[in-house]
Amino acid sequence: MKDCWFPVGAADDIPSAPGRETLLMGEPIRLFRKAGQIQACDAEGRDLPVTVAYDHVWTSLGTPSQPIFAIPEAEEPGRRFVPCGHVRVACSPLRAVENFLDIAHFPFVHTDILGAEPHTEVYRYEVKIREEEDEVWATKVRFYQPQAAKAAEGGQEIEYMYRVPLPTASVLYKTCPSKPEAWDVIAIFVQPLTETTCVAWPWMALYDDTSSQADLVGFQQMIFLQDRAILENQVPALLPLDPGKEIPTRADMTSIAYRRWLKSHDYTYGAQLEAQ
Amino acid sequence: MTDTPRTPSQGTPPQWTPVALSRDLAPATAIPVIAEGTELALWRGRSGRLAAWHDRCPHRGMRLSQGFVRDDMLSCLYHGWRYDLEGQCRKIPAHPELEPNKAICVPAWSVTEATGIIWVSETGSGAPPDTGALAPLRSLTVERSEDALRDHLGDGVVIEFDGLHLLLQGLPQGRCVLHALTGPGLDAAGQRAASHRLEALRTRFEDSEDIA
Amino acid sequence: MKLYDWVLSPDCYKARLLAALTGQSLTTVATDVFPGKDHLTPAFRDMNPRATLPVLVAGDLVLTEVPAILIYLGGDWGGDNATERARQAEWLTFSQRLAGTLGLARRIDMMDAPGDLAQAQRDGTRLLRQLEARLFDRQTLGHAFLTGPAPTLADIACFPDVMLAPDGGVSLAPYAAIRAWSRAIRSLPGFIEMPGIPRLHELSPEPGA
Numbered sequence: 001m002k003d004c005w006f007p008v009g010a011a012d013d014i015p016s017a018p019g020r021e022t023l024l025m026g027e028p029i030r031l032f033r034k035a036g037q038i039q040a041c042d043a044e045g046r047d048l049p050v051t052v053a054y055d056h057v058w059t060s061l062g063t064p065s066q067p068i069f070a071i072p073e074a075e076e077p078g079r080r081f082v083p084c085g086h087v088r089v090a091c092s093p094l095r096a097v098e099n100f101l102d103i104a105h106f107p108f109v110h111t112d113i114l115g116a117e118p119h120t121e122v123y124r125y126e127v128k129i130r131e132e133e134d135e136v137w138a139t140k141v142r143f144y145q146p147q148a149a150k151a152a153e154g155g156q157e158i159e160y161m162y163r164v165p166l167p168t169a170s171v172l173y174k175t176c177p178s179k180p181e182a183w184d185v186i187a188i189f190v191q192p193l194t195e196t197t198c199v200a201w202p203w204m205a206l207y208d209d210t211s212s213q214a215d216l217v218g219f220q221q222m223i224f225l226q227d228r229a230i231l232e233n234q235v236p237a238l239l240p241l242d243p244g245k246e247i248p249t250r251a252d253m254t255s256i257a258y259r260r261w262l263k264s265h266d267y268t269y270g271a272q273l274e275a276q
Numbered sequence: 277m278t279d280t281p282r283t284p285s286q287g288t289p290p291q292w293t294p295v296a297l298s299r300d301l302a303p304a305t306a307i308p309v310i311a312e313g314t315e316l317a318l319w320r321g322r323s324g325r326l327a328a329w330h331d332r333c334p335h336r337g338m339r340l341s342q343g344f345v346r347d348d349m350l351s352c353l354y355h356g357w358r359y360d361l362e363g364q365c366r367k368i369p370a371h372p373e374l375e376p377n378k379a380i381c382v383p384a385w386s387v388t389e390a391t392g393i394i395w396v397s398e399t400g401s402g403a404p405p406d407t408g409a410l411a412p413l414r415s416l417t418v419e420r421s422e423d424a425l426r427d428h429l430g431d432g433v434v435i436e437f438d439g440l441h442l443l444l445q446g447l448p449q450g451r452c453v454l455h456a457l458t459g460p461g462l463d464a465a466g467q468r469a470a471s472h473r474l475e476a477l478r479t480r481f482e483d484s485e486d487i488a
Numbered sequence: 489m490k491l492y493d494w495v496l497s498p499d500c501y502k503a504r505l506l507a508a509l510t511g512q513s514l515t516t517v518a519t520d521v522f523p524g525k526d527h528l529t530p531a532f533r534d535m536n537p538r539a540t541l542p543v544l545v546a547g548d549l550v551l552t553e554v555p556a557i558l559i560y561l562g563g564d565w566g567g568d569n570a571t572e573r574a575r576q577a578e579w580l581t582f583s584q585r586l587a588g589t590l591g592l593a594r595r596i597d598m599m600d601a602p603g604d605l606a607q608a609q610r611d612g613t614r615l616l617r618q619l620e621a622r623l624f625d626r627q628t629l630g631h632a633f634l635t636g637p638a639p640t641l642a643d644i645a646c647f648p649d650v651m652l653a654p655d656g657g658v659s660l661a662p663y664a665a666i667r668a669w670s671r672a673i674r675s676l677p678g679f680i681e682m683p684g685i686p687r688l689h690e691l692s693p694e695p696g697a
Contacts (some may be wrong), residue, residue: 225683
């Protein structure tokens, strides 16, 4: 897992050398700007690979074998990019991603916004590992939402697609309220500080000409802070990969596939293994 | 007053642990408590009946003590999985038509309520101590371990100290809950005075260099 | 009335909650404090030189301190005699201490604000104990709220930072009277939530039951 890319900062908020210290998978690292370039190094001063994508800085303690994943929709003209700041959470980085993939909690955690009783049913959807890209994908996910986005008015059934391109990053596509033929893109980039603490960097690429940036950021911060109150109360803080430890249902197919995919790649930083 | 000798910390743990005063657990509410190092969700149905469970939803590990009670069912705050007083899952809102598998149930402890005090026990054998006519006042947490407090206060289930009668509930990380009882029939002013004495007692314990 | 608002701020929530409970409508202006630093712009500083949220604008009146905003929005809730107003003023001051301890712990723990987390948690815990003791005293008189038989500015001012204490790593598990008080506030008609302070789902009916 250490050869994967991880988000570690907002691209517009990296100071000049000596820069800023942060943690990646328990290791202190330093980010700084030098000669117009963003750079990163570990505690011994060794240079780390850096890439800037989707308004964030990504690095790795190892050697990434591939460039950062593509979000082709983010290249479409007319989209607004909305970096939403960062929030530290006392939970496994993998739990933070799994929560992002979950819709069944909407009526209880994001009440009257992303869901509401009695519209709690999760209809059958499709999940698969796309072998070529090596990503987890869930498609044809439908859910009734009272207020799906800042620009949404009234309740509607929303369609979603979810993808997991990296162990601690996920992108969702959902019906765009102002442009039904397009998808809004909402992502969560998670920086593993330790196995049980992480920083979430929500990010969006939307078609929305009416809402202010502050409205959009505020909406996403509200949603994520509601999730944080859940994430800090899951026991254990680590994500169990032993199928016997937690009981899923059909609504959890994405989470089941995510856990299997993590296990098959030995992406276990932040996971509780079967032996434990 | 009961005066059982204290079990040494390496010996058998106490059978019943006082975890809350009845007055502090209203109908249709849930609270987190800790007994013998185990985190439990203690809750009361609308009918008044009690349950004490492992504080963990079998679905995704969410603390059930954060959940909500409708009628005599506790629902997990995360996905709304709904459990009856026996700990059996009765409804999964994501699949409203589905009858939940009988295997989905939360491990429970025994819980009982007597003279205004709620006790829990993992095994449920025997009965909790009788505190007689003493009236529950309030509970408060001290940043000192049960062992350190007992070294100072002495042994026994109910410890009389400074005109208060104390039940001790040890917590992890060197903390302890004092459940304070008083003699019967105190009026409101008397209760406030007793509460202030209890506060003073805590300050004394936490300031004392003898109670490490 | 216009409220310059940030969704993650307990201080802004105090104003929104009081307005909701007293049936007043506020036009909120979302302000991107983080990461946008909208509050540091010249335009915002021109309105509020201290660059803090919330700001309440009502005609020519511009209020930038939370107690003042609550007094203005509070109307009858603020007390009809000097004794009651003074009692509430005590708790309005106390609530500012909560913001400087529990609120600070939350900002440090969640958003990397500068400060000493352990110290903020210790100081906040001391205040929670004082609040708990006060609320127990109130229970002996049969009252659920801080200064009167009904909620007042005192309750609304203290409620948010207390409820969000777990966001800053301070558990509310030890405080039975605070729990009862929180339920009383969250049960009030017109109550609104903020992230970290969910509504009581038990007040809604079980679907299909």
